[in-house]
Amino acid sequence: MERARSLERPTNLPPPQHQQLPPGHEDDMRPRPLSFAKDYRACGRLQGQVALVTGGDSGIGRAAAIAFAKEGADVAIVFLEEKEDARQTCAAIKACGRRALSMAGDLGDEATCRAVVERVVRELGRLDVLVNNAGEQQVQTSLTDITAEQLERTFRTNVFAMFFCTKAALPHLKPGARIINTASVSAYLGSPQLLDYSATKGAIVAFTRSLALSLSRQEIRVNAVAPGPIWTPLIASSFDAEAISKFGANTPMERPGQPDEVAPSYVFLASEDASYMTGQVLHPNGGRIVNG
Numbered sequence: 001m002e003r004a005r006s007l008e009r010p011t012n013l014p015p016p017q018h019q020q021l022p023p024g025h026e027d028d029m030r031p032r033p034l035s036f037a038k039d040y041r042a043c044g045r046l047q048g049q050v051a052l053v054t055g056g057d058s059g060i061g062r063a064a065a066i067a068f069a070k071e072g073a074d075v076a077i078v079f080l081e082e083k084e085d086a087r088q089t090c091a092a093i094k095a096c097g098r099r100a101l102s103m104a105g106d107l108g109d110e111a112t113c114r115a116v117v118e119r120v121v122r123e124l125g126r127l128d129v130l131v132n133n134a135g136e137q138q139v140q141t142s143l144t145d146i147t148a149e150q151l152e153r154t155f156r157t158n159v160f161a162m163f164f165c166t167k168a169a170l171p172h173l174k175p176g177a178r179i180i181n182t183a184s185v186s187a188y189l190g191s192p193q194l195l196d197y198s199a200t201k202g203a204i205v206a207f208t209r210s211l212a213l214s215l216s217r218q219e220i221r222v223n224a225v226a227p228g229p230i231w232t233p234l235i236a237s238s239f240d241a242e243a244i245s246k247f248g249a250n251t252p253m254e255r256p257g258q259p260d261e262v263a264p265s266y267v268f269l270a271s272e273d274a275s276y277m278t279g280q281v282l283h284p285n286g287g288r289i290v291n292g
Contacts, residue, residue: 228285
């Protein structure tokens with residue numbers, strides 16, 4: 001059965017394409033990313049819990065949010081401005097029989113993060129799982145092309161927002177709560193075109209390990225996922241058409257991954273299956289060997 005399932009996944013590289021405005025929209029991607037986990041088999045791992053997924057409107061965040069809902073969680077998502085993507089994600093969560101909440105906002109602003117968390121707790125009643133997934137990247141061929149504004153923006157979205165959201169969530173997290181951060185294979189392998197982005201992902205790995213130590217006595221587990229090349233709107237809006245046509249080809253599996261191939265890593269870390277794991281990083285990256 002599993003063999004037949006794997007053969008149904010697209011193994012070809014995406015055709016050339018590019019979206020002009022980041023962070024991109026799933027509706028405009030061809031082929032569409034597999035984010036709805038249609039063949040995901042749930043068993044109630046998160047029954048009755050509440051999860052907040054930043055960047056949950058599309059890509060990895062969407063796939064994780066829907067998988068959480070399939071496992072029995074009510075799910076809140078935060079997005080920047082992709083209203084239609086967010087609507088589709090919430091519809092999928094509700095189709096699982098769970099409550100969905102979507103909020104638009106720039107998480108690089110601390111007040112926004114506080115407001116998001118307060119609304120989740122007010123409307124959904126609690127917070128058990130925080131997924132810090134929102135991120136951005138801008139391709140530059142040289143360090144000299146990275147402006148101070150770009151550097152600050154990348155760190156504010158990828159790192160500051162993670163601190164802000166976690167800080168806002170902590171007063172509401174009880175023993176047994178979980179925090180999951182999205183890192184990247186670029187934190188381990190580097191990327192010559194994504195210098196500032198890669199630096200933020202390295203910071204996220206260090207933040208994850210340090211926060212895990214800080215919160216261990218409160219019985220709050222903190223882990224991360226470091227995906228490899230995954231077919232998401234962030235990719236379609238970052239790279240040019242030629243680069244996209246080769247995206248994922250340099251992995252041992254010779255293809256990009258799909259968001260719903262990454263979502264089970266988040267489910268595992270959010271569930272009691274990972275009860276003896278904290279400060280760790282999972283690596284769904286198509287076969288690249290990293291230390292980590």
